[in-house]
Amino acid sequence: MSPYHALMPLPKAELHLHIEGTLEPELAFELAARNGVALRYPDTEALRQAYRFADLQSFLNLYYELMAVLRTERDFEDLANAYLARAAAQGVRHAEIFFDPQAHIARGVSMGTVVEGLWRALEKSRQNHGVSTRLILCFLRDESADSALTTLEAARPHLDRITGIGLDSAEAGHPPAKFREVYRAAADLGLHRVAHAGEEGPPAYITEALDVLGVERIDHGLRCAEDPALVERLVRDRVPLTLCPLSNVRLRAVDSLADHPLPALLDAGLMCTVNSDDPAYFGGYAGDNFDAVRDTLGLGEDRLRELARNSFLASFLEDDEELRAA
Numbered sequence: 001m002s003p004y005h006a007l008m009p010l011p012k013a014e015l016h017l018h019i020e021g022t023l024e025p026e027l028a029f030e031l032a033a034r035n036g037v038a039l040r041y042p043d044t045e046a047l048r049q050a051y052r053f054a055d056l057q058s059f060l061n062l063y064y065e066l067m068a069v070l071r072t073e074r075d076f077e078d079l080a081n082a083y084l085a086r087a088a089a090q091g092v093r094h095a096e097i098f099f100d101p102q103a104h105i106a107r108g109v110s111m112g113t114v115v116e117g118l119w120r121a122l123e124k125s126r127q128n129h130g131v132s133t134r135l136i137l138c139f140l141r142d143e144s145a146d147s148a149l150t151t152l153e154a155a156r157p158h159l160d161r162i163t164g165i166g167l168d169s170a171e172a173g174h175p176p177a178k179f180r181e182v183y184r185a186a187a188d189l190g191l192h193r194v195a196h197a198g199e200e201g202p203p204a205y206i207t208e209a210l211d212v213l214g215v216e217r218i219d220h221g222l223r224c225a226e227d228p229a230l231v232e233r234l235v236r237d238r239v240p241l242t243l244c245p246l247s248n249v250r251l252r253a254v255d256s257l258a259d260h261p262l263p264a265l266l267d268a269g270l271m272c273t274v275n276s277d278d279p280a281y282f283g284g285y286a287g288d289n290f291d292a293v294r295d296t297l298g299l300g301e302d303r304l305r306e307l308a309r310n311s312f313l314a315s316f317l318e319d320d321e322e323l324r325a326a
């Protein structure tokens, strides 16, 4: 950790963070014991050894497996509090938090348990951690469009807790247009809309997410770099990208961090933000991602400040609140 980082982490917003991806091995074992759930790893060290991924799917397999330990409202509250404490220590002042209700409902854990459990931590987050929060319900794109619609229906009693919707899980072969109807329904409910696109999927999925789903931000969006006309459009329309550099390395979306297109995307004028995605699995929280791009990609202080400023500008905070947080 650099002296600069240790003394004064840059205040930032985190806009791409899966709460289930913040489940550290120690907490996974604690919750497994609390809930009588058996894990197929003898200890935390053995579990950590499994954190070597060939691609997105190999990560998702473990991510869904470990969720088995999350059973009660208290589990979700503890998970969120552990994330918020770590994020706050790295300068996060605002967090827009994804969650994957379908993965829990399929295990017999209700929408209410998930949302109200997370909310117990979120409603006290400003007070306890100095972090404002929003919740974004993600649909699993490898599940059906009907399942997404049923999930939105199940969320209706909890919409006062939910700011927006997103789209995640296995991308290739699951184009955004599959979810046209549920995004329209969410827009009619006044929800914000984002979607993962261009992580493993082609640049055309980014275009489709904008044109068909009406998204306000693109999660990842890394592969836009392959299509100059698309980059031009994203610059012109100030469409934020929520990039996750350490995730891209661990899931092999890039060969190494030194090959990450972030500097080129910033130079092109894109509104980039830097986020942690699934920090327990990918080797770092938001501040660690900032440190990594500073150290490996040589981003100077101006660029780091630009990234931090973008994170607030691209957030779903209201204007006055945003200024206070920034």
Ligand code: HPA
Pocket: 018, 021, 056, 063, 168, 169, 170, 196, 199, 247, 277, 278
């Ligand atoms: N990509 C897609 N789906 C996900 C991810 C990701 O990085 N993390 C959790 N779900």
Ligand code: ZN
Pocket: 016, 017, 018, 168, 196, 219, 277
């Ligand atoms: Zn993600």
